[in-house]
Amino acid sequence: MPDRRRVLQTLAGLFLSAFGLGSYAYAWEPAHQGVTRYRLKPADWPEGKSLRLAAISDLHVGGPHVPVSRVREIVDLTNLLRPDLILLLGDFIASRPKRPDDPPEAAWAAELTRLQAPHGRFAILGNHDWWHDDRAQRDYRGPTEVRLALEAVGIPVLENDALRLETKAGPLWVAGLGDQLAFLRPRRGQRRGIHDLAGTLAKIDDDAPVILMAHEPDIFARVPARVSLTLSGHTHGGQVRILGWSPIVPSHYGNRYAYGHVVERGRNLIVSGGVGTSKLPIRLGVPPEIVLVELG
Structure with a gap:
C-alpha cells in the first residue's frame, strides 16, 4: 500500500x-498566431495557373485574446504572405454579450482595410455578427452593424451573392453564402438561417472556377461538384483537439467537418481553426491561424 x-x-x-x-x-x-498552408488543384482548375488565397476566420474582436492591436498584427502578417486574394470568413464580433468597453466596429474595420491583395478583399458574416445585433434579431433582417462597418471601409460583404473576378489565373467566381444560424430565436415559420445555396450558385453563368465562402461548414454536404473550393470557419477546430480529434464540435456532423482539408466525392473543403475563442477562452492542439491556400 x-x-x-x-x-x-x-x-x-x-x-x-x-x-x-x-x-x-x-x-x-x-x-500565438500561426500560418497553416494548403496546396491543392481542384479538378476544374486551369493547367499551369496558380493563385494564392489568404483566409481569416473567427476574429472575435474584443474577446480575451483579440484586442484591436491583435487585429493589426494579423493584418501585417497576412500582408507579408503576399496573397492574390483575401477572404474573411465571418464572426468578427466577440462571442460574449456586448459590454460598454467593447472596441467599436469602426476600429477593427479600419485595421482590416489595410489588407492588401491585387484581386481584392471580400467578407461574409458569421452567426455572432448576427446574434450581436439586437435590431437585426428583432426585425429578422439585415443589414447588420458588422456588415455596415465593413462596407463603410470598402470591404464588400457577400450574402448569397457571387462576383466574377479577372485574376492572374484567369476568370474566377467568388461566392458568399448568407449565415446558416443567423437568428437565435426564429419565429414560427421563420428559417433560422438566411443562406440560399441554390440562389447564390444561380448567379454564376459560366464555367470559371468557383470559390465559395460559407461560415458554417455543414452546408458542404450539399455543395455541388461545380464549386472548386469551399472555405469555412465557425468550428474553431473544436478549440481542443487531441491527436486529430475534437471532443466538442459545433456541427451536426461532429468531427467530419471539424478542421482542415476535407475531400469528399472529389469536392474540396478547408475549415479554418480561426483566430479568437468562443464560449471557453482556451485553445489546446488547435492554435490560431491564418490559412494560406496555393491553388494550382
Missing part, C-alpha cells in the same frame, strides 16, 4: 500538470 508521502506527491504532480496545461491553453496557445 503506498505511503502518505507518495500519494501526496502524486496528487501534487497531477495538480501541477493540470495547472500547467490549463495555463498553456488559456495564456499561451490562443495568443
Whole structure:
C-alpha cells in the first residue's frame, strides 16, 4: 500500500500538470498566431495557373485574446504572405454579450482595410455578427452593424451573392453564402438561417472556377461538384483537439467537418481553426491561424 508521502506527491504532480496545461491553453496557445498552408488543384482548375488565397476566420474582436492591436498584427502578417486574394470568413464580433468597453466596429474595420491583395478583399458574416445585433434579431433582417462597418471601409460583404473576378489565373467566381444560424430565436415559420445555396450558385453563368465562402461548414454536404473550393470557419477546430480529434464540435456532423482539408466525392473543403475563442477562452492542439491556400 503506498505511503502518505507518495500519494501526496502524486496528487501534487497531477495538480501541477493540470495547472500547467490549463495555463498553456488559456495564456499561451490562443495568443500565438500561426500560418497553416494548403496546396491543392481542384479538378476544374486551369493547367499551369496558380493563385494564392489568404483566409481569416473567427476574429472575435474584443474577446480575451483579440484586442484591436491583435487585429493589426494579423493584418501585417497576412500582408507579408503576399496573397492574390483575401477572404474573411465571418464572426468578427466577440462571442460574449456586448459590454460598454467593447472596441467599436469602426476600429477593427479600419485595421482590416489595410489588407492588401491585387484581386481584392471580400467578407461574409458569421452567426455572432448576427446574434450581436439586437435590431437585426428583432426585425429578422439585415443589414447588420458588422456588415455596415465593413462596407463603410470598402470591404464588400457577400450574402448569397457571387462576383466574377479577372485574376492572374484567369476568370474566377467568388461566392458568399448568407449565415446558416443567423437568428437565435426564429419565429414560427421563420428559417433560422438566411443562406440560399441554390440562389447564390444561380448567379454564376459560366464555367470559371468557383470559390465559395460559407461560415458554417455543414452546408458542404450539399455543395455541388461545380464549386472548386469551399472555405469555412465557425468550428474553431473544436478549440481542443487531441491527436486529430475534437471532443466538442459545433456541427451536426461532429468531427467530419471539424478542421482542415476535407475531400469528399472529389469536392474540396478547408475549415479554418480561426483566430479568437468562443464560449471557453482556451485553445489546446488547435492554435490560431491564418490559412494560406496555393491553388494550382
